Every structure is written in structure tokens, then in C-alpha cells.
Amino acid sequence: AQSVTQLDSQVPVFEEAPVELRCNYSSSVSVYLFWYVQYPNQGLQLLLKYLSGSTLVESINGFEAEFNKSQTSFHLRKPSVHISDTAEYFCAVSLIQGAQKLVFGQGTRLTINP
Amino acid sequence: DAGVTQSPTHLIKTRGQQVTLRCSPKSGHDTVSWYQQALGQGPQFIFQYYEEEERQRGNFPDRFSGHQFPNYSSELNVNALLLGDSALYLCASSLVVVQMGNTEAFFGQGTRLTVV
Numbered sequence: 001a002q003s004v005t006q007l008d009s010q011v012p013v014f015e016e017a018p019v020e021l022r023c024n025y026s027s028s029v030s031v032y033l034f035w036y037v038q039y040p041n042q043g044l045q046l047l048l049k050y051l052s053g054s055t056l057v058e059s060i061n062g063f064e065a066e067f068n069k070s071q072t073s074f075h076l077r078k079p080s081v082h083i084s085d086t087a088e089y090f091c092a093v094s095l096i097q098g099a100q101k102l103v104f105g106q107g108t109r110l111t112i113n114p
Numbered sequence: 115d116a117g118v119t120q121s122p123t124h125l126i127k128t129r130g131q132q133v134t135l136r137c138s139p140k141s142g143h144d145t146v147s148w149y150q151q152a153l154g155q156g157p158q159f160i161f162q163y164y165e166e167e168e169r170q171r172g173n174f175p176d177r178f179s180g181h182q183f184p185n186y187s188s189e190l191n192v193n194a195l196l197l198g199d200s201a202l203y204l205c206a207s208s209l210v211v212v213q214m215g216n217t218e219a220f221f222g223q224g225t226r227l228t229v230v
Binding site: 004006036042043044045046049090092100101102103104105106107 | 118145147149154155156157158159162170172204206208210218219220221222223224
């Protein structure tokens with residue numbers, strides 16, 4: 001079975017400061033890795049994903065995540081955050097083969113202060 | 115192109131009642147998955163439907179059941195509602211693939227169920 005641990009339930013940062021949201025996973029087989037974002041009263045939106053290839057993946061709005069197989073981590077980073085980045089962020093994994101069930105972490109609430 | 119649509123957006127039910135939630139997948143998608151997101155928690159997988167059959171199921175009791183129709187839309191039914199069933203119910207659609215790639219699941223806005 002797979003599991004995901006998000007190490008911080010809440011992360012407050014100031015606007016334009018860098019941020020890192022931590023994610024560790026456990027799986028005995030290879031998995032795909034995802035970061036989803038959830039704005040208040042909305043569903044989930046895919047932020048970025050790692051399927052294969054380069055271990056550093058980037059999103060169109062400045063976020064990036066690095067897959068580290070040896071540490072079983074997939075931390076999310078942004079060098080300079082904006083007020084609009086305030087949201088809940090979820091790390092998730094799925095098996096490479098078979099059904100595409102997602103296993104989510106508990107989420108990290110990112111709060112940006114002016 | 116409409117994404118994943120869910121109805122209703124909000125629902126209030128009394129303990130012991132039954133509820134049906136509906137989901138229309140993104141155009142071109144053939145697989146629908148349902149998740150329960152309790153307040154302050156990550157989504158938990160309930161089950162997945164493909165070709166009108168339940169293909170995978172999470173750790174949820176039989177009170178939770180579903181259906182997929184020939185047009186790929188889906189329903190989630192919950193019987194004998196408990197207070198603990200209060201949550202945001204999310205539907206996600208995707209495309210069954212046999213090769214790596216294009217494994218993104220698209221989520222709807224969810225149905226907020228409150229059991230009183």
C-alpha cells in the first residue's frame with residue numbers, strides 16, 4: 001500500500017518570500033507523484049506531476065518540485081510567493097500501472113501575509 | 115469544453131436518510147473516481163468506475179455504492195447516512211491508458227454534504 005505524509009499542516013509566509021512544502025511518500029513499487037492545489041470552496045487543480053525523466057518538474061505559475069527517490073520525497077517550492085498562492089496544497093501518489101487511484105496526504109495550508 | 119461537473123453543489127440531509135450525488139466526466143474521459151474529503155483532511159478514495167463496473171474500492175462500507183452509465187456519467191449513493199458522512203464529495207475523471215503519460219485526473223468542484 002502507498003502512503004503520503006505532508007510534514008507541515010500550516011505554513012505561513014510573507015509575500016515575496018520563498019516557500020517549501022514538504023512531502024514524503026511510502027511505496028514498495030514505483031509511483032507517479034502529484035501536487036494538487038485547492039482554493040477555498042473549490043475542487044482540486046493539478047499543479048504539477050512527475051511521471052518519469054527529469055526529476056525537477058515545473059508549473060506555469062512558478063512552482064517547482066523535485067523527485068528524490070532515495071529520500072522518497074517530492075517537495076514543492078516557489079522562490080517568491082504572492083497573495084494569490086494562498087490555498088491548500090495536497091501531495092498525492094498513484095500506481096504506474098492499473099487503476100489511477102490517488103492517495104493523498106493530509107494537506108498543507110499555505111497562508112501568505114502581506 | 116466543459117470540465118467535470120457535479121450536482122448538487124450543496125446538500126443537507128438528516129441522519130438515516132439516503133443521498134445520491136451525480137457527476138459528469140470531462141469530455142473524452144471514460145473513468146470516474148469518487149473521493150470523500152472530510153474537513154481539514156486530504157481526499158480519501160471511495161471507488162472507481164470504468165465500463166460501467168466498479169474496478170477498485172477504498173476502505174468504505176457497503177452503505178456507499180455507485181453506478182456508471184453508458185455515457186460515462188456516474189452516481190454515488192450513500193444509504194443510512196451518519197453524521198460522520200458530512201464531507202465534500204469529489205468526483206474525478208480520467209482516461210484509462212495502457213502506456214505511461216496522460217494520467218491526469220480532473221476534479222469537479224465537489225458536493226458539500228451536511229448530515230444533521
